[in-house]
Amino acid sequence: MRAFLEGAREKPQDDQGRRREDYQQVLVARLESKVRELTHALERNAELIAQNTQLLEQAQRRVRLLKAGSKVGRSIVSILDLDTLLKTTVDVICDEFGFYYAGVFLIDETGEWAVLKAGRGEAGAKMVAAGHKLKVDGHSMIGAATGQRKARIALDVGEEPVHFKNPYLPNTRSEMALPLIAGDEVIGAITVQSTEEAAFSDDDVTALQAMADQLAIAIRNARLHLQNQKLLAQTERRARLLAAAAKVGQSVTSILDLDELLSKTVDIICDAYGFYYAGVFLVDESGEWAVLKAGRGEAGAAMVAEGHKLKVGGLSMIGTAIRQKRARIALDVGEEPVHFKNPHLPHTRSEMALPLIVGSEAIGALTVQSTEEAAFNDDDVTALQAMADQLAVAINNAKLLKELESAHAELVQAKTFEAIATATGEAIHWVGNKAAPVPGSVARVTEDFARFIALASAVVEMLPPEAREHPFAQLLAESGEELARRGYPPQEIQAELGRFPLRRLRKMLTVESVFEDLEIIESSARSILNIKEDLIGPARKRKRTLVALDEMLTETVNSMGIPKEVVRMLFEDGLPPVWADRSQLSRVFINLIKNAMEAMYDSAEKRLFIWAR
Structure with missing residues (x-):
């Protein structure tokens, strides 16, 4: 049979042989038909096997994608910090899906740009640092996905008309961009990239879009959490500010001495609010200068001692706040055109100046400064301005009290002088009476003193020469000479006294009479001094x-x-x-x-x- 099929046939010699040959040909034709049917069946089985294998691989890939998407979803939905969420997302996507690169873009406040917020690896970090962004609905996969609100696939980025050629990712061969949609709003997009061509399919789009939808929800939750945290922090800060303002108000309104009030105010403000520095300026009498009256710490004391002042309406926060009668904030003093750069306060990074207003008049301003940039906001202005208003009232009250005390002192002084003027006549008469005995007493004391010196000189002249050399004798002789020069010659006094006997001399010249005259002089002088103190002392300013x-x-x-x-x-x-x-x-x-x-x-x-x- 094999030989027959291979063509080794004997030629028939007779009719029977020919019939046998015809039969063989029929058998061969039938056999060839069966072989063709078998071959076709085998080919169909091979195609079915290939199709089943492809379907199995697709099903397995879909399962892997769904598992990876589920794992990504579980990893990100519990993260509430936005930066951590985005960084974790790109890492988990690349690790679970085996992609070359992944990045998350979020649309900015203008709605015009998709800004890269997180990227895989060193390339992603560099692009984030560079502020990488793509135009929404622009000439890029991300732009198209965000603008058209649907996924975009580039199976060969070299042939894709809207692909952005990124120098940081030179090995990208295929890319998929998935929009991040929360509710009806497109908030951004995810890019996933592969080094293989045609690396993505519709199944990838389905699985990854489900993951992207979860990410969009997680991003919205993280944003809401951040907003809630900010609102909570603002509420707590506002409560602290109001409590501090109430404390400052209670403390300052009870102080009526102006110097003490200003000195304690700056300390209370810094302690209550935690500020780097606080100072109080008051407008001077000319209305042109705001003069520092109290400042925190050594810097404040040094500036007060220097007479530190700023021009009202000039290039300073204080001057501007007083002139405009409204608060001024410098979130970054280096960029503020009207900030006064103070060498005593080199660490100031942000400043707020609050006018002190009483009625319609700005009597000064309060400066509060921080070492942090952007340390103040509108809530701070509201709370601190309320405190500044209380401080302005307290300062005005202290000023009024000081003026009242000054006016009272002037009134007392005026009344005292009036009383002095009224009593002048009587006082002069009284002083004249007290002073009347003085000249007579002085004359008698002078006369008695001259007589004693004259008698002593006479005695010295009677002494032997050696006794006259004694210091006491010399002193008495010199006193006699001085007495003569003053118009009381000792010889004349001696001649006058020589006419009287000792008994008479004892009555004319006694130590007791000298002391009596001195006591009269002392008593009169003390009386005059006392009346002077009684009259002038209370009026002394x-x-x-x-x-x-x-x-x-x-x-x-x-x-x-x-x-x-x-x-x-x-x-x-x-x-x-x-x-x-x-x-x-x-x-x-x-x-x-x-x-x-x-x-x-x-x-x-x-x-x-x-x-x-």
């Missing part, structure tokens, strides 16, 4: 200020020209200032030091020790 004792004592000693090696001063640390009239206290110190120096007049080694505690 006193100006009480805070005086630093260590500084005043140092100035007093230096002004008196006392050598440095003579005086030694010791002051206790933290010596508090005292309320006193500076000029009167200075006179007291001068008198005390002068008395001490006079007491050491005869000392060979003078030492003056001043100690204050």
Whole structure:
């Protein structure tokens, strides 16, 4: 049979042979037909097997895609921090789907640009840092997906008309862009890229779009969470600001002394609000300058001592706030055109100036400064302006009280002078009566003194020559000569007294009468001094200020020209200032030091020790 099929046939010699040949040909034809049918069946089975294999692979790929999408969904839906969510998303997509690159774009506030917020690997980090963005509905896969609200696939990016040739991703051969849609709003898009051509199919679109929809919901949730956190933080900050404003208000409204009020205000504000610096400026009498009256810390004290002031309406936050009567905020002082760059406050990064308004008049301004940029917002302005308004009222009250006290003092002084004027006639008459005995007493004391010196000179002249050399004798002789020069010649007085006996002389010249006359003079002088103090003392104007004792004592000693090696001063640390009239206290110190120096007049080694505690 094999030989027959292969063509090895014998030629028939007779009719029977020919019939046999015809039969064989029929058998061969039937056999060939069966072989063709079998071959065709085998080919059909092979096609079915290939189709089934392809379907199985597609089903397996779809299962893998769905599992990966489900895993991505589980990974991202629980993340509420937006940055963490986006970074996690691109990493999980590439890891689970095996893609070359993935990135998430979000549409900006203008709605015109899709901005890259997270990208896989070093390329993604560089593009995010560079602010990479693509035009919505522009010439890119992302632009087309966001503009048309549907997925776009580029099976060969070299042939895709809307593909953006990205220099950071040179190995991309195929790309898919999936829109992120939350509700009816397109909020962005995802790009997934592969190094293989035709790496994506419709099944990939279905699976990845489901994942993209989950991501869109997660992004919206993260945004809502962020908004809620911001609202909560704003609410808590507003509550703290209002509580601090109430505390400041309670503290400052109870202080009526202006200097104390301003000094404590800046400390209370910085402590309550946590600011770097606070200062209070008040407009001077000319209305042209805002003068710093109190500032926080060493910087504030140094500026107050320097007389720091800013032009009202000038190029400063304070000057502008006072002129415009409204708050000014500099979120970045380096970019603020009217910010005064203060060398005492080098760390200031943001500042707010709040006008102090009473009625319709701006009496000054409050500056608060922070070391952080953008440290203030509208809520801060509202809370702090309410506090500033309270402070303005407190300052005005303190000013009014000070003016009232000054007016009262002037009134008392005027009334005192009026009383003095009314009593002048009586006082002059009284003083005249008290002073009347003085000239007679002085004349008698002078006369008695001259007589005693004249008698002493006569006695000295009677002494032997050696006795006249005694210092006492010489002193008495010199006194006689001085008496003669003053118009009381001792010889004439001696001649006059020589006419009277001793009994008469004892009555004419006694020590007791001299002391009686001196007591009359002293009594009259004391009475006159007392009436002067009674009349003028209450009218004497006193100006009480805070005086630093260590500084005043140092100035007093230096002004008196006392050598440095003579005086030694010791002051206790933290010596508090005292309320006193500076000029009167200075006179007291001068008198005390002068008395001490006079007491050491005869000392060979003078030492003056001043100690204050």
